[in-house]
Amino acid sequence: MKSSIGWGILGPGKIAQKFVDDLKLVKDGKLIAVASRSLKRAESFVQKNDAEYAFGSYEELFSCDTVDVIYIATPHTGHMEWTIKAMQAGKHVLCEKPLGINLAEVQEMISTARDNKVFLMEALWSRFNPAIQKVKRFIDKGKLGRVSYLNADFAFYGLNADEKGRILNPDLAGGSILDIGIYPVFLAYLILGKPLRIHSTSNFHKTGAEIQTSMIFEYEEAQAILYSGLTSESSMRAEIQGTKGSIYIDPRWHETDGFSIYIKNSEKRVDLPTKGKGYSHEIEEVHYCLKKGKLQSDLWSHQNSIDLISLLDEVRRQSGVVFPFE
Structure with a gap:
């Protein structure tokens, strides 16, 4: 792998802009090309971010020789299709979370990556956050003792969103679980592993999209x-x-x-600011893997993505969350 890694963006939306802002902070990475179904939109993104090429189709991006790795930033429903097509064209891929809508999709994506001998990683940026990595190491060393309880949430007001947009539209895999519920599920999995049992319940919007989900993960000696x-x-x-x-x-x-540790009535502060917004850390992991010739990350492996989507599938099954296209 050459010293400078060329990136392509597939789907120049808000999250892609945040990603590119952080890419500019990573010294051995460069934005080469941007692809959108709207050439005008791609050209605007390229001009704003000093890239070389703007494409009005995704397929043109796959043919760009100077692009080494593609960041897939489409809505959830496009992740599998465009990740697979990019990998079949020989491109490495960082695909925004969730990697796929369900386990079957994720398995097909991973199988394609293996068949084409290309790198594939789910862009679960929290796994590479310096503070969360520090928490994980602290707990793994036994300094907190046996973990018996974990509590995590992610919520924002989204009921005023466009009902045809990705958040409230079941046809676009809308709802809270795959968009933001993935984060607390990830943290429980990271710290405690796969649970013995899951209990889940959801409330729904008039569009049919799930808008509230509470979960209990049961472990042998812990609950999340x-x-x-x-x-x-x-x-x-x-x-x-x-x-x-x-x-x-x-x-x-x-x-x-950062985070706070409380042991024996004493508090210790740990401050670990992110570089930029925080996407830089997952970008650096991709660069490390590519330069080492690795086809998956040790920090967030293909098996980790399989485990995570399996947990989300079970949460959705129990809560009755089924998308029209499934």
Whole structure:
């Protein structure tokens, strides 16, 4: 792999702009090309971000020789199709979370990556957040004792969104679970692993989209209480309790800059600011893997993505969340 890695953007929306802002902070990465179904939109994004090429179709991006890796930033329903087509064209892929809508999609995407011997990673940026990595290492070393309780949520008010947009439209896999519920489920999985049992219940919007989901993950000696919703804001301070003490991850915990540790009535602050918004850390992981010739990340592997979507599938099954196209 060459010293500078060329990126392509597929789907130049709001999240893609945040991603590119952070890409500019990573010294060995460069934005080469942007593809949109609207050439005018691609050209506007290219001009704003000093890229080289604007394409009015996704297929043109796949043929760009100077693009090494493509960031897929479409709505959820486009992840599998465009990730697979990019990989079949020989491109490495970082696909925005969730990697696929369900387990079958994720398995097909991973199978395609293996068949084409290209790198594939789910863009679960929280896994690469410095503070969350520090929390994980602290707990893995046993410093918190046996973890017995975890509480995490993610909620914002979204009921005023366009009912045909991705948030409230079941045809676009709308609802809170895949969009933001994935984060608290991820944290429970990261810290406690796969649960023995899941209990889940949801409320729904008039469009049929799920808008509130409460979850209990049961473990042999622990429970995780998780929530995602579009009906109100939440504090988004995550709590992890162990037999030796507690950790409180600062809001908003999924993109946090630090946390507090409480052990034996003493508090210790850990401040680890992100570089930029925080997407830079997952970009650096992609670069590391590509330069080492790795086809998946050790920090967030293909199996991790399979485990995560399996948990989300079970949450949806219990809550009765089925998309029209499934």
